[in-house]
Amino acid sequence: MDTLINSLTDIVGKTGVLLGDDVAQRSVDWFTKASCQAKAIIRPQSTEQLSQVMTLCYEANQPVVTHGGLTGVVHGAVASPDELVVSLELMNQIEHIDAVGSTMQVQAGVTLQHVQEAAQEIDMQFALDLGARGSCTIGGNIATNAGGIRVIRYGMMRQQVLGLEVVLSDGTVVSSMNTMLKNNAGYDLKQMFMGSEGTLGIVTRAVLRLHPNMPSEQTAFVAVPSFDALTSLLKMASKELANSLSAFEALWNNHYALMTSATTKHTALLANNSLFYAIIETLGSDDEKDAEAFASVLEKALEAELITDAVLASSSSQREGIWAVREDIETLVHALDPMFSYDISLPITHMDEYVTALESKLKAQWPETCELVVFGHLGDGNLHIIVTVRDASQDARRQVEELVYGSLVKYNGSISAEHGVGLEKRDYLTLSRSPEEIALMKRLKQAMDPKGLLNPGKILA
Incomplete structure (x- = not known):
């Protein structure tokens, strides 16, 4: 070598x-x-x-x-x-911005935050947003088909990419730097590489789709008495705020209570006696009208007893404080060591049943040491499940994985909503994909990477 x-x-x-x-x-x-x-x-x-x-x-x-x-x-x-x-860390340049065509051409190593800031400079926005924005790269976002907090409005990373340039395992460069929203000239080759986790080719450059900047932001943190109320609140917000709803995040009580306990840096926004909490956010262009519409929905929700209390952000610092409770993963890592983290998706109507059943199974296995924390992107069916059983052994991790992933089968859920498969979830891929699907994936891998040199062992054994 x-x-x-x-x-x-x-x-x-x-x-x-x-x-x-x-x-x-x-x-x-x-x-x-x-x-x-x-x-x-x-x-x-x-x-x-x-x-x-x-x-x-x-x-x-x-x-x-x-x-x-x-x-x-x-x-x-x-x-x-x-x-x-x-x-790809040295390939980190923004090459071109087209304000008229609403596109940005970038190298794969540029960070998500850099792209967001460059879009802001021309009064536009790049819609993808997630907590790791300062470190994660566009190439990684594409390779994993990243999601984040605004999927409910703008979709996954897949929806933000118009064109790609990729290097294949043998050095062949496939450059399809399309800049158009409509292009049905044959197969859409870029789709093969998005979400492939570097196993089919290495993304080097991309054409990103930009959206108009939405200067008006309305953010609220609300207490919700039941899961039925939570789903009804989502339905109401989706209808009443259809043109502006950008995020609907749910926090189970176990997550909120932990994040606002005496041992953390977060001040409680509301009393921690509700079963559920939600962050609701809208993006619009008219602050006065948007604020009025947002407040009206919260009032209706209170009257309908879908929420019992609410905090409405009146400044950017208050908005950041609300989101900090949701995005501070480091606190969870320190509080729940050893922490087993899972990113799953399933139909919203089955979420409460799934979580309740999972908690019962975990408590039965580890009655004294198990702790479960749940939060996630309720609006797009994505939950983050955090488990600790105070046992860092591989055997304990394997047992927890089997409970978390195995419990998804009856709901036709997915073992990976937005984080990818990698090595960690590879053995459970059969729970979410049929034999025919996996066989086709293997045929595609063989055709694109016949020697198996690209990210070997990831996704597929």
Whole structure:
């Protein structure tokens, strides 16, 4: 491999190759903080360099793992000592912005926050938003088909991408940098790579779709007495605020009580005696009219006893305080060590039944040590399940996984809503995909990456 690394150094330069401690100090998983074990990290500065890198790796039968912002939580960036990492961190430029056509052309290593800020500068917005915005990269967002808090209005990352450029395992560059909303000229090839977690090709550049900037934001934190009231509130908000509803996040009592306990940095927004809480947010263009409509919906919800109390943000700092309770994952990590985290989706109507049954199964297995925390994007059917049983063993983790994922089968739910599959969920893929679907995935993998060099072992065994 040393000969190959020397050849790759000739392509990307000495500063484009990291070895030894520079590799080991990289964390490849946000939750576990596990260090990178790869032989080397190769950092190309252009699509052309990456193409040359992959050509040599293909000729040498060298497996490659792609790295973006390293904010993933399903072990998708894990690399073994006999593998190389290709990091897109130096390909981090915004190349072009078309304010008329509402597009932005970027390199894969640019961070989500940088894209958001660049859009704001021309009075537009990039609709994807998630807590890791400052670190996660556009390439990673595409590779995992990221979701976030505004899916209910704008859709997943898949809906934000018009064109892609990708390097295949043999170094072939497939450039389909489409800038048009409508383009039905044959297969939409970019769709193959979105959500493929780097197993079919390495995304190098993208054309992103922009939306008009919505200067008016209305945010409320509400207490909800029951799950039926929660779903009725979602239905009401979706109808009454149809043109502006951008987020509807749900917090079970166990999540809110933990986040606002005496041991955390968050002040309680409301009393912690409700079964559920919700964050409702709208984006609009007329602050006065939007505020009036928003307040009217909250009043109707109070009258209908769908909510029992509410806090309405009157400033950006108050809005940030509301969202901090929802987005502060570090507090959960410290409070629930060892923390087993799951990202699942299922029909909204079955969520309460699923969570109640899951909690009963967990308590039966670990009556004294189990703790369950639930929150998520209720509006798009995505829940985040956090479990600790005060046992960090692999056996305990496996037992919890089987309960969390196995309980989804009767509801036709998914083991992965927005985080991907990686290594962590690979063994459970059969719970969410049919044998025919998995067989087709394997055929596609074989056709696109015949030597199995790209992110080997991820998604498919």
